[in-house]
Amino acid sequence: MHSRLERKTPRLARTLKEFETQFKWLAIWLFLLPFRSRHLRRGGRLEPTRVRRVLFLRQDRIGDMVVTLPTIHALKRRYPHIEISVLASPANVSVIEHDSAVSEIHLYNKKRLGETLRTLRHIRRRRYDVAIDLMTGTSITSLILTLLLAKGSFKIGLSKEAFRRYYDYYTREDVLGEEHIAYQIGATLLPFGIDLTHEPLDGAVRLSAEQWEKGAQIVAKLRSNKYERIVGINISAGRINRSWDQARYAATLAQLSRDHPQLQFVISCDPRDYGRGVAVAKAGGDNVAIIPPGLSLTEVIAVISKFDCILSPDTSICHIAAGLGVPLLGFYSGNEHNFNRFHPLGKRVWPVRAHTPDSIDGITVENYAAAFDNMMHELFDLAVTP
Secondary structure, eight states: OHHHHHHHOHHHHHHHHHHHHHHHHHHHHHHHGGGOSGGGSOOSOOOGGGOOEEEEEEOSOHHHHHTTHHHHHHHHHHOTTSEEEEEEOTTTGGGTTTOTTOSEEEEOOTTOHHHHHHHHHHHHHHOOSEEEEOSOSSOHHHHHHHHHHOTTSEEEESSOGGGGGGOSEEOOHHHHTTSOHHHHHHGGGGGGTOOGGGSOOOOOOOOOHHHHHHHHHHHHHHOOTTSSEEEEEEOOOSSGGGSOOHHHHHHHHHHHHHHOTTEEEEEEOOGGGHHHHHHHHHTSOTTEEEOOTTOOHHHHHHHHTTSSEEEEESSHHHHHHHHHTOOEEEEEOSOHHHHHHHSOOOSSEEEEEOSSSSOSTTSOHHHHHHHHHHHHHHHHOOOOOO
């Protein structure tokens, strides 16, 4: 209906769209009106020694939860008496399900309304002392959740200057905008007297002993004793501009497997990319394998931990590998602002930058191979086989 209206009377369609947008904002404003009074905020300074329970709101993506781990771990390390709970999404909950720093996990599943409402009622009954909203910027949903779930709590928000009247403490985008995202998130701990820039940065994903063992078993089935080391190559990314097409990955793998016959290469990919992964693997030699399909995120993490190094475009895999201390060759666009904010933090990270600002298309097969050779030489003193 909208597309037909846009074709026939575009001015009327724009007017109606603007009216719809304004009506939504009016409805939101009316909903928030009861929350605008100052007494709904606790006010005053936070006294961390008196805090018993803290709720983090992080109901979004895998990578966002991974870069939040240093903040969660720093809070628990400084104040071990605090019970930390996290509102997580079905996509990222597995990142923290076995993390001993987290006492309780609440699942926010928008597709299951009844289950979500029961979860929200349970959270309200928990009466958290502090609620930390990590959904950056102008997320109305997150603001409403914070107000509904944390009545009487000390409310902390990430880049919430637009909604500053609803938070007791908030960080500012214009002040922290160029900082790395891990430190922007960490700035929400300043009311606790914690400056993450002066703390050990612990971003390692925790798994159960059974999950680590499962990863070891999968790698043992993939590994061949005739190869010196095992190298992971991830070919999937959340956005199309962060990855290559199949042909370029295939050409790269063909060159790497030929130049390094002493190494075993293992393809990793999103389940939806498995067919593409198989095709890329076939372009290599006998020293190329692919991770079996159907693995969970935690199983993939356990497998990655056993690699001698991993190559990946910009995605959550990069942050996971860096947190685990697995040497990483990461591929990024030429966007300086995004790189400064979102590159993986770790001592064994080799970034490769494209000259193109919006994609990694500017990185050639030759660039990829040369960067890999350099990393392997620095790590293991390995050279290309003539």
